Amino acid sequence: MPYIRYMSSRMRVPSTTISNMPLPLDDIPRQTPPPATPLKFPRHEPKELSYNAESTDINLLKLYSPIRNPAGLEPQHVSALNLKINRDVPFDQLFPAHYLPSSLWEETLSVGNKKETSLASTSANKRLRNGTLVPSHQAYYTHMKELLSENEDAYRAINRQHPRPGKSAVKPVHLRRFYIALQIVGEFWDTSLDGPAPASGKVTRAGSSPGGEAFSDKLAPSSSKSTDSDREHQLSSKYNNPDVAVSRSSGSEEPRSKSTSKTVSVPISQTTVPLSASSALTSKSAVASSGIAQDNYRGRRTSTGTMMPAQYRHNLLKEFLEPLLWAFGCRYDMPRLQPHLYVRTLKIPVDFSGLVYYTPQERPSSMVGSLEGPLLGIQGRQGSTFGEQDGQSDLVDLLREVGAMLLIAQERSREGMDEVVPNLDKWFVTKRRWGGGTGEAIGEPLGLACEREGVSQQKQHDEKSKQSGEPPMKKRSQEKRVRVEMTREVARKESLRKSTIPPSSRWDSRIKYMRVGKDTESECDNIYLFSSVNHHLCIVRLLVHPEYLRYLANGGDPLGQPWFKLQMDRSKWFDLLSAEDRTEAMKGIWGVLTWLMRT
Numbered sequence: 001m002p003y004i005r006y007m008s009s010r011m012r013v014p015s016t017t018i019s020n021m022p023l024p025l026d027d028i029p030r031q032t033p034p035p036a037t038p039l040k041f042p043r044h045e046p047k048e049l050s051y052n053a054e055s056t057d058i059n060l061l062k063l064y065s066p067i068r069n070p071a072g073l074e075p076q077h078v079s080a081l082n083l084k085i086n087r088d089v090p091f092d093q094l095f096p097a098h099y100l101p102s103s104l105w106e107e108t109l110s111v112g113n114k115k116e117t118s119l120a121s122t123s124a125n126k127r128l129r130n131g132t133l134v135p136s137h138q139a140y141y142t143h144m145k146e147l148l149s150e151n152e153d154a155y156r157a158i159n160r161q162h163p164r165p166g167k168s169a170v171k172p173v174h175l176r177r178f179y180i181a182l183q184i185v186g187e188f189w190d191t192s193l194d195g196p197a198p199a200s201g202k203v204t205r206a207g208s209s210p211g212g213e214a215f216s217d218k219l220a221p222s223s224s225k226s227t228d229s230d231r232e233h234q235l236s237s238k239y240n241n242p243d244v245a246v247s248r249s250s251g252s253e254e255p256r257s258k259s260t261s262k263t264v265s266v267p268i269s270q271t272t273v274p275l276s277a278s279s280a281l282t283s284k285s286a287v288a289s290s291g292i293a294q295d296n297y298r299g300r301r302t303s304t305g306t307m308m309p310a311q312y313r314h315n316l317l318k319e320f321l322e323p324l325l326w327a328f329g330c331r332y333d334m335p336r337l338q339p340h341l342y343v344r345t346l347k348i349p350v351d352f353s354g355l356v357y358y359t360p361q362e363r364p365s366s367m368v369g370s371l372e373g374p375l376l377g378i379q380g381r382q383g384s385t386f387g388e389q390d391g392q393s394d395l396v397d398l399l400r401e402v403g404a405m406l407l408i409a410q411e412r413s414r415e416g417m418d419e420v421v422p423n424l425d426k427w428f429v430t431k432r433r434w435g436g437g438t439g440e441a442i443g444e445p446l447g448l449a450c451e452r453e454g455v456s457q458q459k460q461h462d463e464k465s466k467q468s469g470e471p472p473m474k475k476r477s478q479e480k481r482v483r484v485e486m487t488r489e490v491a492r493k494e495s496l497r498k499s500t501i502p503p504s505s506r507w508d509s510r511i512k513y514m515r516v517g518k519d520t521e522s523e524c525d526n527i528y529l530f531s532s533v534n535h536h537l538c539i540v541r542l543l544v545h546p547e548y549l550r551y552l553a554n555g556g557d558p559l560g561q562p563w564f565k566l567q568m569d570r571s572k573w574f575d576l577l578s579a580e581d582r583t584e585a586m587k588g589i590w591g592v593l594t595w596l597m598r599t
Helices: 002-011 015-019 060-064 075-079 114-124 137-147 151-158 176-189 228-237 310-327 363-367 392-412 446-468 475-499 546-554 579-596
Strands: 083-086 244-246 253-255 330-333 340-343 346-349 354-358 371-380 511-513 525-533 536-544 566-570
Touching (some): 060 075, 060 340, 060 346, 137 310, 137 579, 310 330, 310 371, 330 371, 392 536, 536 546
Parallel strands (some): 371 525
Antiparallel strands (some): 354 371
């Protein structure tokens, strides 16, 4: 029995996901949510860096040090990096084209097809750099088939509802949690079932015939002169009064009769559906026909995109990418130390949704949690005010991407190097504080003085008890005395340790930093980032020269140097709510992972 409980807990979806999981609405008309957030994407074009023989050194430390918040960033902060951006780049320009999955892999694997069988067998005989077999045709096709499922069919599967008429049941296995996260994100962004915007005209629901004829839509112009807020106030005051029927079209109130054919007025966008009060009590739309003002909204949204918490986007990225990473033996992990980009002595905080590593083949190293990498980064960002005249949001979003990719480049460049902790030989590290004293505070706090007095009294009582034969103090008092003495001793040693504590390390001791997948024929390192805004995903590559990283760490005069440039190549934005787009994004991600994890 305990084993069964253990297995059920392991198979259960985390409680944080279940609590946020939307419930099926059963096509119940409900209040119209706020207007949908328009889809905008960041598109900042950095100015070309101009210099001549009289130009001075570009001091990034002096340029970025005064910045206290993103509002202080200006276009000169981007142009100083000498960045060039190429947009809508195809996959074969982000990595070699032969690492893309073949078009034959988009079809089911059949034994009789010799081309498909030979293609699958050739990939199965190869291994990745971590010893894992190259994912086969069957693995790719299984993930692709699940991603091609329509959203409605997948939502019904995870909510344990019957499939739609004429549709076969969908059984998501690898990407079940992705569809749970997608349904949560869809409550803020999915406008596929949104109808036209509500007009000013109000209509009423008239009573239907007892025979149960089909519902008919009729237009009814509005004759109300009061505002919507006034009418909502009137409705809220009559919410619990069953003897009053409120008409939104006329703004009047009248007693409700006992007849079952009495009309109940509610606003719907521009249509009226006749419904009798008697049949409304047993229908699924009883809430809409109970005299409460309801809109006839039947879409998936309950709010707007600007109100979505950032954690929902992070969960969506993780649940989409993690099954693909597992196929390559890689691991989606959060930074264990606070990530900072180092520009000489300046530490710039960087935000990540996750980093991708892989587990080493050595069993002792893998058991203690060691990782190798990083391969690439994952970053989801808030923001929906892109494309404005000042361009501040676009500028900040671009710098967040560049900062994250430069940090990944700095970590990958640590391959084969030993950490040099700064200020390790300074006097304030090797000598104690307080002029060479023990490090304890001046004077003695009142609490410690009272504890010391209590200990001394206890010692005197023990001595008297031995001479006079009286019983000693209780055992609890003795334990308290020992605990007080140990606490004071630990505090004294901790104070001494802090007086000579060395600076904290910048490197994670359990990560073996490596340039995983670096092209040996190029001096530049390929830095990949899976970037996300709204509910879209983009694959970004940045080419960084090692001399550029040394310039960030030590400074110097980079003007006129051939290595002083950053080239950013970006794919198009893929909509994760669209089956075709997320399948195409999976194809690019599969190619990036195959390219980086090659032997």
